[in-house]
Amino acid sequence: MKMRFLDYLGLSLRSLRRSRMRSVLTIFAIVIGATGITVMLTFVTSAKKIAVASMVKTGEIRQIQVAQSTNLSYDPTGNSGGNGGGPQSGSSAKTTPLTPALEAKIAQIPHVVAIAGTLGRYGGNGGTNISYINYNGKNWVLEYITGYQPTGAMTPAVLAGRDLVASDKGNQVLISSNYADLMGFSKNYAKVIGVKINLHTVQGYSGAGATLPSQLPPVRQCPKNQNNCQGYGDSTSGLPAINIPATVVGVLDGGQPLLMMPMDSFINILNQSQPVRVDFGSQNRQQNQNCKPGVPCQPNNGNGGNNGGNQPPTGPGRVIGGWNRPSTSAFITSQGGFDSMMAEADDIANVAAVAAKIDRLGVGTATGLKALNDEKTTANIIGLGLGVLGLIALFIAALGVMNTMIMSVLQRTREIGVMRALGARRKTIRRIFTIEATAIGFFGGLIGVIFGSTFVIVAKPIIIRLAAKSVSLTGASFTVPPLLMLAVIAGTSTIGFVSGFFPARRAAKLDPVEALRYE
């Protein structure tokens, strides 16, 4: 008949109990290492899970950012690497412009479910023609505005409200949190949702919403001592500034002052109508940009009126042939294409292949997946570093286990002799000692996991509070993964087993006669 495992275990545990203090101290050394490893690896795996979860939730994991720049790094806001000089614009060797035609080509690539172009402009003259935001009688300068096609491919993170959706055909806007703060909603972003604001244009505005008269108001003359004459001297420069009403639908999570709106509405504001021809009548002039500070604007031989002269036109001009406006597509092309585009693949598995196909069109790509993988690699490296520290602690603990077991064999030499006389095989002796050492590792790991889990539970609110300034970890799951628990316990048990192996073999090899004589 063979001895049962439970009997081995009983004999091993009994001897652990007998040398209680020694066992506790040896186990404690393992506990330190196991606790360290549990805590460190939990935070690393949680960080990875949070990154994945947030990217999966927003769909960023399936996003492919497209830009003219070929050395592109992924940015979920779609701002980097563009040609439009956005806040994070990267310089680049320019390749193929991101025209609507190219967009159509990308949309044809298999596994592309959505694509969205983005275009960004600074506020004021020469940019968006919107100079400030007006709400409740107060004005704030518009720093930057981005239009994007709300196809679902772009998913800016919002703190309140929602992203733009395809049905947003009007002037729905997302405002950055600092605009919401300025507007007095810093305590409660949810309340700003649905609020009506005005986008106040510059003078001379002839985009969407502007009244396009047949008689133009007098041309604006660049005042003396003014350095920048942009917005002056054009035939349409006398048109009045207007308020374009807009509705806030979401508050953006991000630091820079920014407005986002649907691409079509944005283009409608940017894409200014121009008179086909303007007759300034007696003034015999058609007006254009040749303005210098302090000097009345000079006419050029542009598109209308009688032949040029030296006198700048000042009086109202008459529009002949109506107003002309390029098509949206032509306008975007004339602007050098989109700043960037965001494509969305149907599945994570297809992201790399789709990105490669887009690359072949002569543009640069960056994927959320790759960014995530880079993040994961970083987390893994940190985890590895921390894990090595834990392993060093465990290695020292392993030496402790070995020492304890050698002491135990010496102390119990006579007992080993007696057991051999009573019929214990060499194998039996070896197993009793090996199980004893493994049990030290097992209990060390078990207690370490309990300590580690407790630490994680206690430290979780503190970490979330500390991290709140840089990242939102609300609802993040900082829990010790069950697999990690098992791995730690299995690992420390193995360490115990290995440390106990040689002392156990020594015990098994003892000559029973010698062992019985041992004092």
Add this chain to the structure above:
Amino acid sequence: MEGINLSRVTRTYIFGNEEFNALTQVDLQIASGEFVAITGPSGSGKSTLANIIGGLDKPTSGTVTVNGQDLSKLKDAALSAYRNKTIGFVFQSFNLKADSTALENVMLPLIFAGMSRKKRKARATECLERVGMSDRMSHLPNQLSGGQRQRVAVARALANKPSVILADEPTGNLDSARGAEVIEMLIDLNRDGITLLVITHDKDVARHARRRIEVRDGLVHEKGE
């Protein structure tokens, strides 16, 4: 063949460059159910003889056969099973596990035999009753007197119903009254058919044996009835 049969058994120890024969060409037959006292001065080789018969040691040359089994041919597993089933050891210093109760000590050889918990408890209880220790079963060795400890040790030797009991100076640590009790107990077991080998240099103990063997300088001398 039943009984113990030693044929030309020599056990040589090597100390450095010197060889020392603990036993020299020993021939010895012990029939089943015999009570044999093995006497001799310290270092004469009587413990070596007992260890070889008990399967704890192997002869340098010669053969040892117990109940037809040639011990020199047995591997560790079979030799351990032999010690477990055929031999019951009783030691001078009792050699009980200090952290285990009387019952647990008696159960130890039954654990090595692979007996189930229920069965071994029943068997150990039976053995302790046999040696008159049924009221001390849950006592630890340090809660027992010397005589009681040796009774527990005898019960432990009996656990696997051995055919041979090897008692090495069983009364060496006991006063004469307790020693006599233990010897009585062993004789009682011998009456039940168990072969009893008692190693002693106590002449009073040796006198109880029907056969006395003296080991001197590695040689065996029969002392007669």
